[in-house]
Amino acid sequence: MRSLQERKQYYTEQAKTIKDNFQANHPDYVYTRRSSKKRALVDVEAGSSKKFKGSDAVSEGPRYFLSFFLLSFHLYEVAD
16 A cells, blocks of 8 residues: 555646646646636526526626526426
């Protein structure tokens, strides 16, 4: 059985290999954080069951308002 240090070294090397492969395949990739509001909008469009605030949808324009309206209407129908 390997010692704790050997196991740690193994996984550190695996992580480095994966990171190096990703950087080689995607050299121009730059991580950009999305706000939680935008993540919520994407979740609603994808059909996620996460809660979504109506005021957020209205502020983002008609497309998001329509998505929220249709989701709300569907939830209302299911509840009846």
